[in-house]
Amino acid sequence: MVLDNQSVCVSICLSVVNQSLDQGIMPRKLKLCVVRPIFKGGSKAVYNNYRPISLVPLISKILETHVSDKLEIFFEKHNIIDPNQFGFQRRKGTNDLLEIFTNLLNNSLNDHIHVLVFLSIFLRPSIP
Numbered sequence: 001m002v003l004d005n006q007s008v009c010v011s012i013c014l015s016v017v018n019q020s021l022d023q024g025i026m027p028r029k030l031k032l033c034v035v036r037p038i039f040k041g042g043s044k045a046v047y048n049n050y051r052p053i054s055l056v057p058l059i060s061k062i063l064e065t066h067v068s069d070k071l072e073i074f075f076e077k078h079n080i081i082d083p084n085q086f087g088f089q090r091r092k093g094t095n096d097l098l099e100i101f102t103n104l105l106n107n108s109l110n111d112h113i114h115v116l117v118f119l120s121i122f123l124r125p126s127i128p
Contacts, residue, residue, distance in 0.1 A: 013059050013062065016030075016059055016063075017059070017062065017063050017066065020063055021063075021066075021067075026060075026063070029057075030057055030059060030060045030063070031060070032057075033054040033055055033056045033057070033060075034054070034055040035052050035053070035054050035055075036052070036053055036055060037050040037051070037052060038050060038051050038052070038053050072090065105117075
């Protein structure tokens with residue numbers, strides 16, 4: 001009985017995902033989520049001590065992951081993303097960028113090459 005229901009659920013999920021991909025349309029109900037505040041610590045009366053989490057329908061996450069995987073494969077295959085792009089990529093992060101930057105800076109200084117570094121830091125304004 002459970003296996004029969006499982007195969008029906010998988011069949012329905014595959015149908016929704018395939019139709020969404022074929023038509024390029026995300027069903028409206030799959031775009032809805034429930035946002036819940038999660039307490040981080042401190043005073044419960046201060047709203048900055050909470051962070052939001054979104055409870056998304058499972059099929060939406062499945063569709064999102066599938067599309068994301070396909071896009072990543074396409075971008076890699078066609079060399080669309082610059083190799084110096086480190087944000088929002090698997091297996092690459094800010095530590096990788098900092099390591100490359102540090103090596104470049106050290107090599108330049110060792111070779112007596114002048115180095116100018118401009119840092120633009122954006123701070124979030126504090127909300128009272």
